Amino acid sequence: MVSEHAAAQILVASNRGPVTYALEENGELSAKRGGGGLVSGLSAIGDSDGDTALWVCAALGDGDREAVRRGVGEPGVRMLDIDPRVHADAYNGIANSVLWFVHHMLYQTPLEPAFGPEFRAQWASYEAYNRAFAEALAQSAGADAAVLVQDYHLALVPGMLRELRPDLRIGHFSHTPWAPVDYFRMLPDDVAEQLLRGILGADRAAFLTGRWADAFTECCVRVLGGTSGTRIGVHGLGADADFLRERSRRADVEERLVALREQIGGSGDRKVIVRVDRTELSKNIVRGLLAYRELLESHPEWRERVVHVAFAYPSRQDLAVYRDYTAEVQRLADEINSAYGVEGWTPVVLHVKDDFARSLAAYRLADVALVNPIRDGMNLVAKEVPVVSDEGCVLVLSREAGAYEELGEDAVVVNPYDVMGTATALHTALTMPQEERAERTKRLAAAATALPPSQWFLDQLRALRA
Amino acid sequence: MVSEHAAAQILVASNRGPVTYALEENGELSAKRGGGGLVSGLSAIGDSDGDTALWVCAALGDGDREAVRRGVGEPGVRMLDIDPRVHADAYNGIANSVLWFVHHMLYQTPLEPAFGPEFRAQWASYEAYNRAFAEALAQSAGADAAVLVQDYHLALVPGMLRELRPDLRIGHFSHTPWAPVDYFRMLPDDVAEQLLRGILGADRAAFLTGRWADAFTECCVRVLGGTSGTRIGVHGLGADADFLRERSRRADVEERLVALREQIGGSGDRKVIVRVDRTELSKNIVRGLLAYRELLESHPEWRERVVHVAFAYPSRQDLAVYRDYTAEVQRLADEINSAYGVEGWTPVVLHVKDDFARSLAAYRLADVALVNPIRDGMNLVAKEVPVVSDEGCVLVLSREAGAYEELGEDAVVVNPYDVMGTATALHTALTMPQEERAERTKRLAAAATALPPSQWFLDQLRALRA
Numbered sequence: 001m002v003s004e005h006a007a008a009q010i011l012v013a014s015n016r017g018p019v020t021y022a023l024e025e026n027g028e029l030s031a032k033r034g035g036g037g038l039v040s041g042l043s044a045i046g047d048s049d050g051d052t053a054l055w056v057c058a059a060l061g062d063g064d065r066e067a068v069r070r071g072v073g074e075p076g077v078r079m080l081d082i083d084p085r086v087h088a089d090a091y092n093g094i095a096n097s098v099l100w101f102v103h104h105m106l107y108q109t110p111l112e113p114a115f116g117p118e119f120r121a122q123w124a125s126y127e128a129y130n131r132a133f134a135e136a137l138a139q140s141a142g143a144d145a146a147v148l149v150q151d152y153h154l155a156l157v158p159g160m161l162r163e164l165r166p167d168l169r170i171g172h173f174s175h176t177p178w179a180p181v182d183y184f185r186m187l188p189d190d191v192a193e194q195l196l197r198g199i200l201g202a203d204r205a206a207f208l209t210g211r212w213a214d215a216f217t218e219c220c221v222r223v224l225g226g227t228s229g230t231r232i233g234v235h236g237l238g239a240d241a242d243f244l245r246e247r248s249r250r251a252d253v254e255e256r257l258v259a260l261r262e263q264i265g266g267s268g269d270r271k272v273i274v275r276v277d278r279t280e281l282s283k284n285i286v287r288g289l290l291a292y293r294e295l296l297e298s299h300p301e302w303r304e305r306v307v308h309v310a311f312a313y314p315s316r317q318d319l320a321v322y323r324d325y326t327a328e329v330q331r332l333a334d335e336i337n338s339a340y341g342v343e344g345w346t347p348v349v350l351h352v353k354d355d356f357a358r359s360l361a362a363y364r365l366a367d368v369a370l371v372n373p374i375r376d377g378m379n380l381v382a383k384e385v386p387v388v389s390d391e392g393c394v395l396v397l398s399r400e401a402g403a404y405e406e407l408g409e410d411a412v413v414v415n416p417y418d419v420m421g422t423a424t425a426l427h428t429a430l431t432m433p434q435e436e437r438a439e440r441t442k443r444l445a446a447a448a449t450a451l452p453p454s455q456w457f458l459d460q461l462r463a464l465r466a
Numbered sequence: 467m468v469s470e471h472a473a474a475q476i477l478v479a480s481n482r483g484p485v486t487y488a489l490e491e492n493g494e495l496s497a498k499r500g501g502g503g504l505v506s507g508l509s510a511i512g513d514s515d516g517d518t519a520l521w522v523c524a525a526l527g528d529g530d531r532e533a534v535r536r537g538v539g540e541p542g543v544r545m546l547d548i549d550p551r552v553h554a555d556a557y558n559g560i561a562n563s564v565l566w567f568v569h570h571m572l573y574q575t576p577l578e579p580a581f582g583p584e585f586r587a588q589w590a591s592y593e594a595y596n597r598a599f600a601e602a603l604a605q606s607a608g609a610d611a612a613v614l615v616q617d618y619h620l621a622l623v624p625g626m627l628r629e630l631r632p633d634l635r636i637g638h639f640s641h642t643p644w645a646p647v648d649y650f651r652m653l654p655d656d657v658a659e660q661l662l663r664g665i666l667g668a669d670r671a672a673f674l675t676g677r678w679a680d681a682f683t684e685c686c687v688r689v690l691g692g693t694s695g696t697r698i699g700v701h702g703l704g705a706d707a708d709f710l711r712e713r714s715r716r717a718d719v720e721e722r723l724v725a726l727r728e729q730i731g732g733s734g735d736r737k738v739i740v741r742v743d744r745t746e747l748s749k750n751i752v753r754g755l756l757a758y759r760e761l762l763e764s765h766p767e768w769r770e771r772v773v774h775v776a777f778a779y780p781s782r783q784d785l786a787v788y789r790d791y792t793a794e795v796q797r798l799a800d801e802i803n804s805a806y807g808v809e810g811w812t813p814v815v816l817h818v819k820d821d822f823a824r825s826l827a828a829y830r831l832a833d834v835a836l837v838n839p840i841r842d843g844m845n846l847v848a849k850e851v852p853v854v855s856d857e858g859c860v861l862v863l864s865r866e867a868g869a870y871e872e873l874g875e876d877a878v879v880v881n882p883y884d885v886m887g888t889a890t891a892l893h894t895a896l897t898m899p900q901e902e903r904a905e906r907t908k909r910l911a912a913a914a915t916a917l918p919p920s921q922w923f924l925d926q927l928r929a930l931r932a
Binding site: 103106107108109110111113114116117119121139167180181182184186187188189281282284287288290294297320325328374384415418419420421 | 533571572573574575576577579580581582585586638646647648649651652653655703747748750753760763787790791795840881883884885887916
């Protein structure tokens with residue numbers, strides 16, 4: 001599928017790499033390989049074209065740092081041992097506490113953000129962290145190499161790399177939403193400009209949906225006066241159908257299915273509303289529970305006939321606002337169970353321990369999948385559920401998720417702030433005739449897998465080279 | 467100035483009217499007349515054209531309701547005795563807790579807003595409250611009358627009135643900002659549509675700045691597909707120079723001047739940074755204090771040479787989030803005074819008791835006025851200070867205030883979220899040469915009074931009739 005070209009070097013840059021190392025008790029390092037779209041994509045290149053690939057990433061933990069010191073490493077991976085304080089300031093302080101909040105519109109604006117001296121110190125670390133990547137890439141890249149820079153952690157890299165190596169083809173991909181201009185401009189003016197100019201250092205800046213691409217373009221136009229000739233593209237990452245179908249039929253998933261059915265109870269005739277999320281502020285788990293409570297209140301016929309299986313996996317528990325949010329999810333689930341639960345029926349089954357096999361089991365048995373983020377770059381749960389569903393599953397989908405652009409037509413669409421509307425959508429979903437549900441699931445699965453990860457990656461590469 | 471026309475009837479509709487009644491201990495009702503742009507405007511009509519005016523407003527307290535019951539009333543004022551619970555739901559529940567928050571982007575979005583059953587009940591009250599106004603206006607308006615409907619409390623009135631009385635000329639004026647479309651669409655879809663269609667029931671919808679007018683238009687285009695032929699206008703309400711100059715020279719203001727100078731201390735050679743606000747979440751008092759603290763930190767030469775006079779008058783203390791905000795203002799002021807204060811110098815002089823004469827005194831003596839709202843329809847403080855300043859005053863102005871459109875050129879402009887940038891702006895303002903400061907103040911005063919309240923009102927009327 002890649003257009004004809006001479007064999008060339010491809011570099012990927014991202015904060016997290018394809019492998020992490022753990023220091024075992026015996027002093028040995030053990031490697032653990034990750035998955036995802038980039039891993040699939042990189043493994044797809046080189047097969048036919050003779051391309052070579054290098055992945056530049058940050059050492060994230062003590063194991064990774066030790067691996068760098070020992071010179072241990074997988075071929076094709078270069079880990080950067082950046083000062084842990086610099087990395088923490090850049091990653092936690094700026095990327096996840098500022099840029100993530102801006103693009104997802106998560107701030108309590110009367111008090112946050114307040115860009116004071118602490119922010120300025122962290123911003124200097126973000127610059128240093130980006131510079132370390134730019135320098136490593138400049139050093140590692142051969143002539144005519146293509147460099148694919150990933151996400152908001154590395155927004156300054158394309159511009160920095162362009163100055164060091166004007167000969168390279170540079171792409172940047174944003175995996176998050178992009179903020180509306182009124183929200184983006186909360187950032188200090190020089191920081192806002194640096195971020196935009198950083199990404200515009202790329203030949204091509206790409207996004208998960210047209211909506212986020214348009215928001216980025218509007219920011220460039222309003223803040224800088226234009227996009228300086230950088231091409232803007234869209235690649236809607238899809239689900240990996242082959243992997244999911246195979247993985248979800250393994251024995252560990254079957255075991256989880258049995259256990260989940262037992263927790264749900266009701267001898268198999270209860271409907272199941274499933275959600276699977278990190279406990280992330282943007283995922284909207286609390287309003288999902290409020291909507292479920294409203295369903296039980298306004299449609300009491302569902303009591304004892306439905307169970308809400310909610311998986312809310314811990315995320316960023318180092319931040320107070322995330323801990324508070326997690327506590328609120330637990331509190332509300334308990335409250336609903338106290339208020340409505342009866343012998344033999346627990347209205348909300350909440351699990352907070354991450355278990356991928358159990359997530360797949362829940363996908364398989366779900367009658368309804370609730371995906372209601374207040375803002376989300378794409379949301380892969382929405383794309384994975386239709387692929388593995390055993391008997392068809394109605395997707396209740398927020399219009400603020402990137403996936404809405406591709407799946408909106410066959411989903412039951414909700415405004416994520418509208419608890420009453422979401423309750424109504426849940427009722428609509430639960431009462432959808434089996435035939436319609438199966439047809440929609442089929443179409444959803446087709447749309448969800450239209451651009452599988454390897455193709456998503458190769459498309460970017462081809463577009464960058466065009 | 468009004469274009470030629472036969473004498474006609476003009477109706478104004480607003481939640482708060484030009485007069486309020488208090489029930490005295492002896493059972494008598496005492497009337498208190500208010501001020502503002504509408505009062506000035508209405509008093510200006512009729513003088514030359516023979517027009518008649520009627521102001522339709524809500525009875526707000528027990529005194530007002532008693533006045534309605536007794537048939538007491540000023541000529542030209544019709545008070546509506548709406549059920550107090552309906553009024554409270556519409557005014558506090560919807561207008562001030564939802565619409566105000568949406569247009570000023572004040573929500574803590576991970577948890578708020580959550581549009582559940584309580585919202586729906588309050589929304590029904592908002593509809594009923596708007597309907598009461600529409601019916602009263604329909605009943606009171608003669609043929610060819612012009613009706614000027616005010617603000618977000620009464621957004622549904624133009625549409626409702628249009629149905630009852632297609633013959634009327636209807637205008638609507640928004641005194642707030644208008645939300646960006648991504649924020650506005652948090653509202654339940656039917657509510658968002660009703661609000662837009664309500665305002666579009668007017669022949670003309672007007673705003674304080676082009677920015678808010680554009681945001682409204684974008685919401686109409688994105689949500690409804692267009693503005694349905696309603697004309698969109700802008701009238702930037704200015705300060706009332708004659709009133710302010712006369713009022714600020716009265717004896718009570720002179721007394722306050724003496725008292726303030728004593729609190730400031732330093733035998734008259736200290737610089738004074740003044741802010742005057744309600745303790746409103748959008749006014750950004752906390753970040754203002756943080757910026758002042760940063761000024762003392764990064765420019766220690768200002769210690770003992772500057773005082774921040776902050777007036778933060780109580781607002782909406784029935785809401786927990788406002789009480790918390792007020793407490794944070796007080797806490798931070800105390801913290802700064804503890805950290806930096808010395809014998810004979812109190813860095814922050816905070817007053818929380820509303821006193822208009824003292825505000826005027828502070829305007830007169832201010833070297834710098836800090837007006838840094840995170841979002842503000844106009845902000846009249848920014849326009850009043852230059853008018854009454856004794857020796858010229860540097861205006862540090864948020865670009866998120868509507869006043870920025872008219873005053874930005876001669877102000878020191880800040881991004882209100884940028885505490886470091888605001889501290890730098892304060893330093894720039896404090897060190898501005900006296901001559902430049904005086905020249906800028908002169909130009910600011912001219913721009914601020916370009917459209918005095920009576921003219922602002924008459925312009926709207928003329929445009930509506932055009």
